[in-house]
Amino acid sequence: MSLKIDSVLIHGGRDGDETTGAVNVPIYQTSTYKQDGLGETRGWEYSRTGNPTRDALEKLIADLEQGEYGFAFASGLAAINTVLSLFKSGDKLIVSDNIYGGTFRILDNVFKNFGITYEIVNTSDVSLIEKAIDDSVKAVYVESPANPLLTVTDIAAVAEVAHKYNKLLIVDNTFLTPYLQRPLTLGADIVIHSGTKYLGGHSDTVSGLAVVKDKELADRLYYLQNAIGGVLAPWDSFLMIRGIKTLGVRMDRHVANAGKIAEWLEQSGYVSKVYYPGLKSDPGYEVQKKQADGAGAMISFVLDEKYDYRKFFKSLKLITLAESLGGVESLVCHPASMTHAAIPADIRKKVGIVDELIRFSVGIEDADDLIGDLKQAIEASAKEVK
Numbered sequence: 001m002s003l004k005i006d007s008v009l010i011h012g013g014r015d016g017d018e019t020t021g022a023v024n025v026p027i028y029q030t031s032t033y034k035q036d037g038l039g040e041t042r043g044w045e046y047s048r049t050g051n052p053t054r055d056a057l058e059k060l061i062a063d064l065e066q067g068e069y070g071f072a073f074a075s076g077l078a079a080i081n082t083v084l085s086l087f088k089s090g091d092k093l094i095v096s097d098n099i100y101g102g103t104f105r106i107l108d109n110v111f112k113n114f115g116i117t118y119e120i121v122n123t124s125d126v127s128l129i130e131k132a133i134d135d136s137v138k139a140v141y142v143e144s145p146a147n148p149l150l151t152v153t154d155i156a157a158v159a160e161v162a163h164k165y166n167k168l169l170i171v172d173n174t175f176l177t178p179y180l181q182r183p184l185t186l187g188a189d190i191v192i193h194s195g196t197k198y199l200g201g202h203s204d205t206v207s208g209l210a211v212v213k214d215k216e217l218a219d220r221l222y223y224l225q226n227a228i229g230g231v232l233a234p235w236d237s238f239l240m241i242r243g244i245k246t247l248g249v250r251m252d253r254h255v256a257n258a259g260k261i262a263e264w265l266e267q268s269g270y271v272s273k274v275y276y277p278g279l280k281s282d283p284g285y286e287v288q289k290k291q292a293d294g295a296g297a298m299i300s301f302v303l304d305e306k307y308d309y310r311k312f313f314k315s316l317k318l319i320t321l322a323e324s325l326g327g328v329e330s331l332v333c334h335p336a337s338m339t340h341a342a343i344p345a346d347i348r349k350k351v352g353i354v355d356e357l358i359r360f361s362v363g364i365e366d367a368d369d370l371i372g373d374l375k376q377a378i379e380a381s382a383k384e385v386k
């Protein structure tokens with residue numbers, strides 16, 4: 001029976017425990033497994049190589065992304081590290097010009113030292129990708145909407161160009177989750193997640209996931225997952241499965257709140273710019289509508305110069321200043337000094353990550369309470385007129 005995503009969230013992967021009938025997959029807190037004789041295992045050998053709780057999560061994320069093979073890691077960056085390990089010295093990646101700061105850091109300070117290079121391209125313009133492709137390029141790596149400016153990339157169009165030249169397309173789907181966007185169905189080869197964000201959803205677990213369709217690619221990733229060893233623990237795998245069950249209801253509220261707040265911000269007079277692909281005024285609006293079932297709940301805005309952004313962060317009462325995103329509680333951050341500090345100042349400025357830019361992960365509190373808090377904090381941060 002083919003199920004809709006709201007049912008897959010609850011019953012996908014391994015639906016409960018076959019042996020006891022427990023409706024939840026047990027936490028198999030074990031490092032190793034008894035072998036009945038030499039070479040006679042019951043399918044499990046050692047928990048880096050495989051663990052039933054992790055396996056349940058891996059099957060669940062594969063079902064949700066409409067892929068075939070899922071992989072769970074100790075963090076989003078452990079997932080990214082493992083995926084980037086598919087490449088070798090001399091290979092080059094084309095990367096979106098605004099991506100998660102940690103992704104930039106691992107490319108620039110870790111993989112570059114191993115001879116794997118990258119070229120930053122505005123991937124929202126597919127012709128620029130085609131121009132940048134040469135023999136050394138092995139993959140295109142995009143986030144859509146991207147971090148922190150919510151730039152939308154047309155995933156199907158990029159997949160077409162990438163495949164025309166036999167390159168892989170890797171998509172970081174953290175901001176939308178499979179509830180709103182399924183990149184494998186749009187032609188991507190590998191989907192990556194920081195499960196720490198919306199999938200876990202409660203700001204209590206760090207995790208990463210990857211999903212592919214292709215068997216050969218899956219075999220290589222499985223080999224690397226085991227060889228590198230950055231796997232997700234059984235307890236954290238359980239927490240992820242638990243979080244994913246409510247993803248649909250959470251995302252519906254997240255998106256409704258974000259839409260309301262983005263519209264309020266746009267006409268408030270407090271900000272000089274709002275980045276949110278759910279706004280008709282946003283350049284990514286049409287592509288977002290075509291490729292996803294919603295615009296997500298990440299909003300970025302540039303505070304008008306009449307207001308002091310440092311004071312704004314200090315004046316918030318309900319919304320928390322913190323790294324991370326995607327939890328039930330609303331969080332704001334300052335990309336220039338926090339999440340994107342690893343990106344050199346000149347590149348930051350060039351792409352629009354200015355000092356007055358504020359990134360808002362809209363939670364599932366009451367939207368009017370959130371608007372009230374933004375309003376009082378912005379007003380409290382008005383610069384004195386001399």
Ligand SMILES: *Cc1c(COP(=O)(O)O)cnc(C)c1O
Binds near residue numbers: 207
């Ligand atoms: C947080 C994040 C990551 C990194 O994930 P961790 O779980 O923090 O290691 C990667 N990509 C995006 C878009 C993120 O938001």
